[in-house]
Amino acid sequence: MKIKPVNTERDYRIAMKRIDDLIKKDPRPNTEDFHELDILSTLVEAYENIHYKIDAPDPVEAIKYILEEKGLQQKDIVKYFNGNKSLVSAVLNRKRELSKSVIKSLHEGLGIPYEILMA
Secondary structure: OOOOOOOOHHHHHHHHHHHHHHHOOOOOOOOOHHHHHHHHHHEEEEEEEEHEEEEEEEOHHHHHHHHHOOOHHHHHHHHHHOOOOHHHHHOOOOOOOHHHHHHHHHHHHHHOOOHHOOO
């Protein structure tokens, strides 16, 4: 096992290729290939966190996405907005911010992560 740091795009591509090869081998735990896969995955993840950072989705866009995915309309989520239809419209049109109680309701009712709703 010869592991190098992942500092460049070339290093990244080489590490990803090796990870693919190791995954195909389906190494058993506590084998050299298993440890190599673990280490390379950690190095690649660190590289991606720096060079391919993904920002949290916009809360309003996340709500709209969930509506579309679940085939819901604005009227279907009024219950998460304390029964206030105009508040749903105001939030989706970016005229009002989400309150803590609405964030909690959306998280519990639709499964939208807190991190996204509070971004």
